[in-house]
Amino acid sequence: MARYNAKESERQWQAEWDARALFATPGHSDKPKCYVLEMFPYPSGRIHMGHVRNYTMGDVIARFRRAQGYNVLHPMGWDAFGLPAENAARDKGVSPRDWTYENIAAMREQLKMMGLSLDWAREFATCDPEYYHQQQKLFLDFYKAGFVHRHEADVNWDPVDMTVLANEQVIDGRGWRSGALVERRKLSQWFFRITQFADELLAGLDTLDRWPEKVRVMQRNWIGKSEGLRFQFTLSNSEKLDVFTTRPDTLFGASFVALSPEHPLAQELAKKDAGLAAFIEECRHVGTAEADIEKAEKKGYATSLTAAHPFDADWELPVMVANFVLMGYGTGATFGCPAHDQRDLDFARKYQLNVTPVVVPEGADPRTFDVGQEAYTGPGLLANSRFLDGMTVDQAKAEVAARLEKAGTGARTVNYRLRDWLVSRQRPWGCPIPMIHCAKCGVVPVPADQLPVRLPETINFQVKGNPLDADTSWKTTTCPACKGPAVRDTDTLDTFADSSWYFTRFTNPDFDEPVDKKAADYWLPVDQYIGGIEHAILHLLYARYFTRAMSKLGMVKVAEPFAGLFTQGMVCHETYKDADGNWVSPEEIEKRDGKAFERNTGKEITIGPSEKMSKSKKNTIAPETIIAEYGADTIRWFMLSDTPPERDIEWTDAGAEGCWRFVQRVWRLATESQGLPPAGTVPSNDDAAKPLRQAAHRAIAAVTDDLENLRFNRAVAQLYTLANVIGGAEKVDGGARREAIEALVLLSAPMMPHLAEQCWKELGHGKLVAETPWPKYDPALTASDSVTIAIQVNGKRRGEISMAKDAQTKDVEAAALAEDGVRRALDGKAPKKVIVVPNRIVNIVA
RNA sequence: GCGGCCGUGGCGAAACUGGUAGACGCAGCAGAUUUAGGUUCUGCCGGGCAACCGUGGGGGUUCAAGUCCCUCCGGCCGCACCA
Secondary structure: OOOOOHHHHHHHHHHHHHHOOOOOOOOOOOOOEEEEEOOOOOOOOOHHHHHHHHHHHHHHHHHHHHHHHHHEEEOOOOOOOOHHHHHHHHOOOOOOHHHHHHHHHHHHHHHHHHHOOOHHOOOOOOOOHHHHHHHHHHHHHHHOOOEEEEEEEEEEEOOOOOOOOOHHEOOOOOEEEOOOEOOOEEEEEEEEEEHHHHHHHHHHOOOOOOOHHHHHHHHHHHHHEEEEEEEEEEOOOOEEEEEEOOOHHHHHHHHHHHHHOHHHHHHHHHHOHHHHHHHHHHHHHHHOOHHHOOOOOOEEEEEEEEEEEEEEEEEEEEEEEOOOOOOOOOOOEEEEOHHHHHHHHHHHOOOOOOOOOOOOOOOOOOOOOOOOOOOOOOOEEEEEOOOHHOOEEEHHHHHHHHHHHHHHOOOEEEEEEOOOOOOOEEEOOOOOEEEEEEEEOOOEEEOOOHHHOOOOOOOOOOOOOOOHHHHHHEEEEOOOOOOEEEEEEEOEOHHHHHHHOOOHHOOOOOOOOOOOOHHHHHOOEOOOEEEEHHHOOOHHHHHHHHHHHHHHHHOEEEEEOOOEHHHHHEEEEEEEEEEOOOEEHHHEEEEEEEEEEEEEOOOEEEEEEEEEHHHHHOOOOOHHHHHHHHHHHHHHHHHHOOOOOOOEEEHHHHHHHHHHHHHHHHHHHHHHOOOOOOOOOOOOOOOOOOOHHHHHHHHHHHHHHHHHHOOOHHHHHHHHHHHHHHHHOOOOOHHHHHHHHHHHHHOOOOOOHHHHHHHHHHHOOOHHHHHHHOOOOOEEEEEEEEOOOOEEEEOOEEEEEEOOOOHHHHHHHHHHHOOOHHHHHHOOOOOOOEEEEEEOOOEEOO
């Protein structure tokens, strides 16, 4: 038999699956449903190894569930709006539309070469007018429901991408894409009121038991809920100052009141105080710059004002402007209690302010308790606090809140770190915001019969600023209300809006409303979602928000879109540098004796650590090269082997060759087996056949369990083991051999679908593997009748015995004591105690 | 600093609720087949001549610890002055 021709075979089977429309999902079915989804790609032009890993995992699950009898939805689409298309358009003079659709066509072909079991009939791109038409309707629905609002605010302006950004998109003070330092601007923009659902989004995390803990923690921190008290200080100029605290219990330990440098009162005072103005200016410069925040000293400036303690009008606290108080949190002002807050303590020591402990740990003496240089934040009883003395922290918090609420100067509040989602973007390649600005009527939604607001056919990138804004003929329109002259909103929606509901649209992508409720209610939630950890906050939080908002509008039944989430690791590769420190790509390299040399020049190249594949480090491997050389099954098998899916995987040539050898090995086992009886033969139950039969049935049980739990690397190892057993059992009964080989083929099918089809055909089957149910195991064959039991003496292994399964304890004990190594270790002494763990181990205590 | 995850052969890793540490793969070594290379097949492959010793270090619980507890060291990721 000839070697397996992957190229030929893969093309044929892909055509066969297509012709039979095997992966087109019926809308209705009696089978249980399973929605498998991988994060859809941005159409950059080529697929990369990260896509290969992501889509292979999803495909394994989809094929596995389909074989198990589920009605599987496994769609694919394109996250197609965004800046790279604009940059390409500007650099190459093409239209972003043409550039994007050409890339989609190229990437679609590459994905098809991977043999993914996708329902291509449901494919769409977010830049399709049909899609953004529905998204505009959705936006207006949100608007009518009060989920969308427009207001002027300090916004994050990215000077490189020339647009505003949401809070989530500013990382360390820089734009998430451009890396440029973000500037502050005051602009009137559209916001989604995500804070409206802050509590629900937080509580919902507890229901997501099939999400990684890590992602839930990150979202919890991002939402940043803290419960506390908001109350007023009366200042010496008789004005009131609102502050927020989570520790009202420590109010009698207060030694100052602190304002953010950006607080309006601080700004006001600075007008008449040059020293303060200079201090505020200094704070601005340190600001959000970089990691030096950590080292930044606590600094303050005493204003001319004092604040009266809310429970003692004669007790005056200095009002200070402090560099560590954030305007964006709470009210931008708080009181400082140095004994129980590290920042306040550092600050107080520097400016010689009082440090009075008011919470004392149990057992400590309130008169002598001293916090030293470390603020005490643990539990304890109140002291030095008049009417609070002796209370617990919780009792004191409640007491202070109750008294201030009664006095009308305070209220218990919940504070969130989460801000509303700013969605306006001053970019032309996005979903136009369907709003019209009329001098007379104000902001007017575009009427339904005038939707979609289409992007102009041609976009002129030569203009300064947003091309949509410069395109007078596009933006000029009439007001739907008064029919007078008006202009369109020239901003587009953040592209994260596009990806916040695409999974819902997949459930019926042709429906003439955003959501076909019947289809959505049948398919949602997504049972298994797979993608990169980099979306832990942005995409996954926004998608959760959209789903909740849509749920409130009755469009979908579910509150959470993704029941199961899996975040896969990155694909890495060694890095190479020449003598001048320039990155060198793997293609230009030749390896000899563990050293690397440049192919053209013969010069030695330094091998660097394995890092995430990236263009900048030139350590990428193009998937199409590997597919051309070994075929899709080999690259898929590699992505699933050895490394657990959540960890980073390293691509190596040797590993790829190993995978290719296994593909050939399976092919040989399936085609070179001499004397196999015809398909359907019942294997004999004689003793010689039993070990092989057991190996096959155990593999079925183990692989099934591993795939259920996404342990692909273990499933792979099970299949290697089965192949080894089959290889060593050439003389075994043909029926048992056929059974084992068929198990190997069927179990490997989700991972190497083309190879499996080809082998299945060679084995004489008329139906496709893709139409064949998942194999079942016989429990009688996964259990064994004899077991090897290890014998320990004082916890050290001294020998082993073979016993019938579930043998009597006294028989096991007798056999253990008779074992040579055990006798030697005991040296004639009588055992004090013998512990027998059935079918496992015997430990003799001497 | 806070939070999360993790530390096992030359490498990637297995080890279910504590119960034979290193399955499986890569690399390596030896042999067979081959004119040769490649392929394929067989065997070996944590350390030590051995008794024994070995899961980052130290301590503990237990008949028994990679697994549980304490502590220290190291790494990765996230947040970062959040009152």
